[in-house]
Amino acid sequence: MAPLSPLLVADLVGIAVFAASGATAAVAKRLDLFGVIFVGFLAALGGGIMRDVFINVQPFAFVDWRYALVAVLTAAATFRLHPTVSRLRWTVLVLDAAGLGLFVVTGTLKALDAGVPPLGACIIGMLTGIGGGLVRDLLTGEIPTVLRREIYAVAGLLGCVSVAALDAVHLQRPVSIALAATLTFVLRMVAIRRNWSAPTAS
Amino acid sequence: MAPLSPLLVADLVGIAVFAASGATAAVAKRLDLFGVIFVGFLAALGGGIMRDVFINVQPFAFVDWRYALVAVLTAAATFRLHPTVSRLRWTVLVLDAAGLGLFVVTGTLKALDAGVPPLGACIIGMLTGIGGGLVRDLLTGEIPTVLRREIYAVAGLLGCVSVAALDAVHLQRPVSIALAATLTFVLRMVAIRRNWSAPTAS
Amino acid sequence: MAPLSPLLVADLVGIAVFAASGATAAVAKRLDLFGVIFVGFLAALGGGIMRDVFINVQPFAFVDWRYALVAVLTAAATFRLHPTVSRLRWTVLVLDAAGLGLFVVTGTLKALDAGVPPLGACIIGMLTGIGGGLVRDLLTGEIPTVLRREIYAVAGLLGCVSVAALDAVHLQRPVSIALAATLTFVLRMVAIRRNWSAPTAS
Numbered sequence: 006m007a008p009l010s011p012l013l014v015a016d017l018v019g020i021a022v023f024a025a026s027g028a029t030a031a032v033a034k035r036l037d038l039f040g041v042i043f044v045g046f047l048a049a050l051g052g053g054i055m056r057d058v059f060i061n062v063q064p065f066a067f068v069d070w071r072y073a074l075v076a077v078l079t080a081a082a083t084f085r086l087h088p089t090v091s092r093l094r095w096t097v098l099v100l101d102a103a104g105l106g107l108f109v110v111t112g113t114l115k116a117l118d119a120g121v122p123p124l125g126a127c128i129i130g131m132l133t134g135i136g137g138g139l140v141r142d143l144l145t146g147e148i149p150t151v152l153r154r155e156i157y158a159v160a161g162l163l164g165c166v167s168v169a170a171l172d173a174v175h176l177q178r179p180v181s182i183a184l185a186a187t188l189t190f191v192l193r194m195v196a197i198r199r200n201w202s203a204p205t206a207s
Numbered sequence: 208m209a210p211l212s213p214l215l216v217a218d219l220v221g222i223a224v225f226a227a228s229g230a231t232a233a234v235a236k237r238l239d240l241f242g243v244i245f246v247g248f249l250a251a252l253g254g255g256i257m258r259d260v261f262i263n264v265q266p267f268a269f270v271d272w273r274y275a276l277v278a279v280l281t282a283a284a285t286f287r288l289h290p291t292v293s294r295l296r297w298t299v300l301v302l303d304a305a306g307l308g309l310f311v312v313t314g315t316l317k318a319l320d321a322g323v324p325p326l327g328a329c330i331i332g333m334l335t336g337i338g339g340g341l342v343r344d345l346l347t348g349e350i351p352t353v354l355r356r357e358i359y360a361v362a363g364l365l366g367c368v369s370v371a372a373l374d375a376v377h378l379q380r381p382v383s384i385a386l387a388a389t390l391t392f393v394l395r396m397v398a399i400r401r402n403w404s405a406p407t408a409s
Numbered sequence: 410m411a412p413l414s415p416l417l418v419a420d421l422v423g424i425a426v427f428a429a430s431g432a433t434a435a436v437a438k439r440l441d442l443f444g445v446i447f448v449g450f451l452a453a454l455g456g457g458i459m460r461d462v463f464i465n466v467q468p469f470a471f472v473d474w475r476y477a478l479v480a481v482l483t484a485a486a487t488f489r490l491h492p493t494v495s496r497l498r499w500t501v502l503v504l505d506a507a508g509l510g511l512f513v514v515t516g517t518l519k520a521l522d523a524g525v526p527p528l529g530a531c532i533i534g535m536l537t538g539i540g541g542g543l544v545r546d547l548l549t550g551e552i553p554t555v556l557r558r559e560i561y562a563v564a565g566l567l568g569c570v571s572v573a574a575l576d577a578v579h580l581q582r583p584v585s586i587a588l589a590a591t592l593t594f595v596l597r598m599v600a601i602r603r604n605w606s607a608p609t610a611s
Contacts, residue, residue, distance in 0.1 A: 031354070032408045034350065035355070035407055035408075036350075036354045036355055036407070037354070037355060037356055037404060037405035037406060037407050038405045038406050038407070038408075039353075039354065039360050039361055039405045040351075040353070040354030040355055040405075041408065043353075043354055043360070044354065046330075054261075058260055058261070058462055059458075059462070059467065059468055059471060060467060061263060061465060061466070061467055062263070063261065063262060063263055063321070063322070063323060064261055066327070066330075067261060067318070067323050067324075067326075067327030067328070067330060067331055068323060068324060068327055070324060070326040070327065073326055073327065073330060074326070084408050085408075087408055116471070119467070120467070121467060121471050121472060122471075122472060122474060124471075124474040124477055124478070125470070125471030125472055125474065125477065126471070128450075128470075128471060128477060129471055139548075143345060143547060143548075144341075144345075144350070144351060144354065145350060146348075146349075146350045146550075147550075148438065148440075148548070148549060148550045149444075149548060151443075151444070151447075152435070152440045152441070152443065152444030152447055152448065152548065153439070153440055153441060153444055154441055158443050158447070159443055202441060203441035203442045203443045203444075204441060204442050205439055205440070205441050205442070206436045206439075206442075206445065206488050206489075206491055233556070234610045236552065237557070237609055237610075238552075238556045238557055238609070239556070239557060239558055239606060239607035239608060239609050240607045240608050240609070240610075241555075241556065241562050241563055241607045242553075242555070242556030242557055242607075243610065245555075245556055245562070246556065248532075256463075260462055260463070263465060264465070265463065265464060265465055265523070265524070265525060266463055268529070268532075269463060269520070269525050269526075269528075269529030269530070269532060269533055270525060270526060270529055272526060272528040272529065275528055275529065275532060276528070286610050287610075289610055345547060346543075346547075346552070346553060346556065347552060348550075348551075348552045
């Protein structure tokens with residue numbers, strides 16, 4: 006089990022935010038307490054589980070109990086406090102953008118370290134960031150939001166590509182992570198403020 | 208291939224019941240013969256496939272032909288005999304509760320044996336029990352039942368926790384399995400009789 | 410990375426067709442450019458990803474960049490040219506049948522080579538062929554077509570069984586592949602022309 010480094014703390018904050026987003030969607034669909042916790046758990050950890058399955062290691066979500074605990078407690082708290090969570094919409098969006106940046110960047114690096122070539126590692130990194138939201142939407146009977154509108158996955162993908170490029174020129178890992186995650190975060194926030202969307206077919 | 212022990216027979220009975228439940232849902236959605244068999248197969252074996260993917264072994268569902276054969280034959284028989292299966296609703300509920308108890312308990316033990324720590328092993332054990340039903344509902348276009356009502360997954364989770372606890376104090380495996388599976392079974396039956404449900408958010 | 414053999418070229422053609430089919434479904438659901446590419450990618454490569462997860466290797470879709478590139482470019486082109494792609498319906502059906510034949514046969518052989526027994530290898534082979542379409546339909550909020558009508562998966566399954574049988578009698582691999590893929594292709598085309606469907610329950 007890794008010590009409680011700044012990176013791990015940031016990771017756990019990202020997981021808490023994703024769990025709250027999953028739990029909020031589940032409450033809106035009138036799922037019961039178990040359903041809310043389950044959807045919150047998978048919204049928070051589903052992307053990382055996919056990543057670990059693809060790189061052939063036991064998913065960290067099952068191996069390090071702190072991840073599961075943070076996801077479960079946050080989802081349970083959201084079940085109780087969901088009106089408050091809904092009022093915090095802006096805070097949740099900001100933290101979600103931060104979580105996205107962190108997840109795609111660390112996902113890409115873990116895939117590279119497992120020997121996956123750069124293009125594949127970027128796709129796995131992006132799936133780490135959007136996989137939880139995909140599972141959340143599938144479980145609650147929605148076509149995934151990330152496929153329909155807004156610049157979300159594309160912001161994540163840029164983070165993957167930049168961290169892979171910075172790593173290829175042997176920049177130090179903490180610097181690469183900080184730069185690429187910040188880039189993703191800023192792009193995502195600008196996209197929200199300016200209401201940017203990807204085009205749909207004419 | 209394991210010899211035909213009492214545990215394997217019980218496992219196969221559980222698989223047959225889950226396959227019948229999946230096939231019944233598929234018939235209700237007017238799927239064709241292939242669809243009914245496919246949904247039955249995944250309802251029966253999807254939970255175990257998830258478990259084996261997470262602990263990084265080739266899924267038993269593909270390795271031991273008896274599992275696939277029982278699932279396919281039961282689903283095909285349900286396709287023909289579905290009015291009879293529907294009349295057996297109470298029998299199916301009882302056998303399903305028994306299958307749940309068995310799957311969560313053996314799933315937890317397999318995860319522990321693969322080196323997954325107790326909390327993660329319990330989550331994997333629960334997924335072994337509810338995973339097939341999740342896949343069945345997703346394939347037939349429903350929000351998973353297990354997330355919406357009734358004490359089902361929670362009964363399974365208690366079975367996981369108890370078998371992990373009994374195993375930690377080095378009780379003999381057959382005794383641990385029998386105790387924890389029975390606990391799950393009884394809790395699930397009482398929940399059905401008393402119409403217990405998990406709470407939904409207010 | 411494998412050299413550009415005839416088999417690989419055929420594989421890439423199959424992937425392009427599956428990507429076009431996924432992208433067309435995504436355009437019809439009004440997904441944005443990212444969603445169209447993402448669904449196209451998974452429609453083309455989802456079956457192979459499942460296969461590789463089940464036989465415990467890193468998915469080729471992430472390891473060999475040519476697969477991802479062909480899928481992404483085809484999906485992007487379909488986003489632009491979807492009226493043309495729709496007019497090519499018959500061409501797409503023919504190429505799709507060819508892709509199905511190829512994917513199920515190579516999927517079965519890869520599973521056999523990974524030590525999976527014949528029955529399980531056939532199921533994995535079939536999943537390789539139909540998995541992408543399953544994911545495409547789940548992501549676009551549909552009950553999977555393959556479960557509802559037409560002889561599609563069954564044609565694939567016959568290809569799996571024949572290639573496993575031919576391989577068991579030690580026929581040369583290229584001959585086995587050609588025979589079994591052709592059988593699947595012909596059966597699928599006849600099923601389309603004669604409008605064959607699997608039965609539904611009465």
